[in-house]
Amino acid sequence: MPRVEVNEQACTGCGVCVDTCPTDVLRLDPQEKAFAAYPADCQGCFVCQWDCAYGAIRVVVNG
Amino acid sequence: MAVRLETDVLVIGGGIAGAFAAYRAREAGARVLLVDRSYFGRSGCSALASGVYPAYMPGDDKDAWMRAFGGPLVNQPLVAKSLPVMHEHVLLMDRWGVNWVKEGRKIVRMGAPGRSFANGVWMAEGGPQMMMAVRSGVVGSGVEVLNRVALTELLTSDGRLPTAGRVVGAAGFHTRTGEIHEIAAKATVVCTGPYKFPYPWPGSTLGYMPIDLSGDGIAMMMRAGAELSRLELGGINLNPDNALSAPGLESLMPSGAKWVDQDGRRFLEDYDPKRMEMTQRALLYFAIAHQKELGRVPSMDLREVSPERMQLIRRVIPIVVNNQEAMVGDLTEKPVPYTYQVAGTSGIFGAGARVTERGETTVPGLYAAGTCTDMTYLPGGNLPFCSVTGDWTGRAVGAAVESVEPPQPPAQQVERVTAQILEPLQRRDGVAFEPVHRRLGEMLMEKVGLVLHADRLDAALAELRDIREHEVPLLVAHNPHELAKVWGLTQYLQVLEATLRAYRYRTESRVAFIREDYPVIDNVNWVKMVVVKQQNGALRLWDEPLPESWHDPHPVRPTQNLHLVFRNQEAPHAAR
Numbered sequence A: 001m002p003r004v005e006v007n008e009q010a011c012t013g014c015g016v017c018v019d020t021c022p023t024d025v026l027r028l029d030p031q032e033k034a035f036a037a038y039p040a041d042c043q044g045c046f047v048c049q050w051d052c053a054y055g056a057i058r059v060v061v062n063g
Numbered sequence B: 001m002a003v004r005l006e007t008d009v010l011v012i013g014g015g016i017a018g019a020f021a022a023y024r025a026r027e028a029g030a031r032v033l034l035v036d037r038s039y040f041g042r043s044g045c046s047a048l049a050s051g052v053y054p055a056y057m058p059g060d061d062k063d064a065w066m067r068a069f070g071g072p073l074v075n076q077p078l079v080a081k082s083l084p085v086m087h088e089h090v091l092l093m094d095r096w097g098v099n100w101v102k103e104g105r106k107i108v109r110m111g112a113p114g115r116s117f118a119n120g121v122w123m124a125e126g127g128p129q130m131m132m133a134v135r136s137g138v139v140g141s142g143v144e145v146l147n148r149v150a151l152t153e154l155l156t157s158d159g160r161l162p163t164a165g166r167v168v169g170a171a172g173f174h175t176r177t178g179e180i181h182e183i184a185a186k187a188t189v190v191c192t193g194p195y196k197f198p199y200p201w202p203g204s205t206l207g208y209m210p211i212d213l214s215g216d217g218i219a220m221m222m223r224a225g226a227e228l229s230r231l232e233l234g235g236i237n238l239n240p241d242n243a244l245s246a247p248g249l250e251s252l253m254p255s256g257a258k259w260v261d262q263d264g265r266r267f268l269e270d271y272d273p274k275r276m277e278m279t280q281r282a283l284l285y286f287a288i289a290h291q292k293e294l295g296r297v298p299s300m301d302l303r304e305v306s307p308e309r310m311q312l313i314r315r316v317i318p319i320v321v322n323n324q325e326a327m328v329g330d331l332t333e334k335p336v337p338y339t340y341q342v343a344g345t346s347g348i349f350g351a352g353a354r355v356t357e358r359g360e361t362t363v364p365g366l367y368a369a370g371t372c373t374d375m376t377y378l379p380g381g382n383l384p385f386c387s388v389t390g391d392w393t394g395r396a397v398g399a400a401v402e403s404v405e406p407p408q409p410p411a412q413q414v415e416r417v418t419a420q421i422l423e424p425l426q427r428r429d430g431v432a433f434e435p436v437h438r439r440l441g442e443m444l445m446e447k448v449g450l451v452l453h454a455d456r457l458d459a460a461l462a463e464l465r466d467i468r469e470h471e472v473p474l475l476v477a478h479n480p481h482e483l484a485k486v487w488g489l490t491q492y493l494q495v496l497e498a499t500l501r502a503y504r505y506r507t508e509s510r511v512a513f514i515r516e517d518y519p520v521i522d523n524v525n526w527v528k529m530v531v532v533k534q535q536n537g538a539l540r541l542w543d544e545p546l547p548e549s550w551h552d553p554h555p556v557r558p559t560q561n562l563h564l565v566f567r568n569q570e571a572p573h574a575a576r
Ligand SMILES: Cc1cc2nc3c(=O)[nH]c(=O)nc-3n(C[C@H](O)[C@H](O)[C@H](O)COP(=O)(O)OP(=O)(O)OC[C@H]3O[C@@H](n4cnc5c(N)ncnc54)[C@H](O)[C@@H]3O)c2cc1C
Pocket: B012, B013, B014, B015, B016, B017, B018, B035, B036, B037, B038, B039, B040, B043, B044, B045, B046, B047, B048, B049, B050, B051, B052, B053, B054, B149, B150, B151, B152, B191, B192, B193, B194, B209, B210, B213, B214, B216, B217, B245, B246, B247, B250, B346, B347, B348, B369, B370, B371, B372, B381, B382, B383, B384, B386
């Protein structure tokens, strides 16, 4: 299954990925860092990775 | 507390059809609200599209276009009318900032499978950049946008479904807060895209992005009493094994990609030795389905694509390439096996509400455009035919609402619908989403599959009814996110039932619709549309011939009847 990895050091909590994820996987945690609240619904489209201006998100797709 | 909104034109769904419908209605002076269950600009097929907008340009040979796009079930005069609009859209999107592949300042076009001429305008940064630029053009025109609201039911002037009155808006919920949204509108335009088995698991042969399109709009329109058509012809598409990725055929095939089996043999020799990989999509689908049935492993081989072309492809179809390379490594090293998605409309062909070229459905006040319609029998759902039908619908709606009084959705209906929407959140001991979802998916793979047969379809319909009657009414959601999935599955089941019934009704094979028990492209008896309508709680199906004027300049000749011939003489279902 595809999954989203967030680098907490790099994440600024801007929330762009939370806004734009097509399948609504992401949320901000109490520390204002993005995390996959609904990991099972990640389709591996890479949109969050491309939208993150800080290079804080990586989509991992493997068999 | 419910959120109550009021507008002239409500557009449901922000893919390319919804975007153009909203833009043109706004341009005509209407107040327009576009509602998307996801995020306008990032949602739907349009934002994940594989980089090619096939477009006519002035000076093209119109007859070549008609030969490529004017098949027996196509409204040819309408295709001809759509051609200059595509060109207009390419230029408009260029102004909005869509990054087309250019030589200097000139937009260039590439060849495409099934066509004798170059027609593909390529996106230099793929579908995601295209739709974000379209979004900014549409928002800049004054269209209001509401994201993360899934609309689940149409509201009607008589408070009934199906209605004898008109559609006066829609209701749904916010997929994060669960807040009910009630929207009153003088006209409602459904642009909810294609439908497919929602939230597939990788490798299930049901998988294909975007994974959340469940046919909501088609189900809503059916309940409101709209006639549907083309459901049986809107199906299947390809995707790489084990990835939920898109195919990218339009750019890969003209770049030197090959289809091979597990022994490296180019099996298209058996089906279209002249055109091989540049064959028509329908024939390619058939060939691959047939190879699968024979137990072969059809795979895409990119080893002969030049490094320069591969570099361009990486930009044009970034989702496809990223997705697959993450799974299998360098794509140019070895062939990648491909599989199928079944029982959905995948976004490549249109199927859904019967519409006029002005986007009118058979229900007053209700319009539709793009892949959730039969697209007035244009050749199918690709970006240009969706933007064109959106455009025509937007203009018509913009003009029509001028003479409509502000509507008042009946309070009783709103109350009933609200209670229904929230029910899965309030159930205590119902059934969980996952097992029902899994049961349905496995049923589809086992009983429907790629090559259809009446017996298997009957068994599928019986199981479907069982799921619908005994499990769906008990589905539980623990939060609004899950509620969206429960509603998606519920809507999908209704559209699926109508589709399986339409599969059963058409007793021939055509496009990517392949029946083991009727392996004939039957142009004598089946140049017809199959219509489905919900009436008195049941589905009614009938067929209607297509007007002869639709087949001008390329008439349908009965001699075009074709048996699907299998060179190696094995029956199509040999593997079972
Ligand atoms: C992965 C992929 C790649 C493709 N690549 C190409 C290509 O390169 N070139 C090409 O010409 N064609 C391509 N196609 C086909 C083309 O993308 C589609 O035909 C076209 O984008 C469909 O547009 P649409 O507006 O009808 O629907 P969509 O773009 O799917 O939009 C539907 C919208 O409705 C919203 N929605 C759905 N239900 C609800 C609800 N209940 N409430 C509110 N909103 C809702 C969705 O969130 C979505 O935004 C591709 C299709 C796919 C799936």
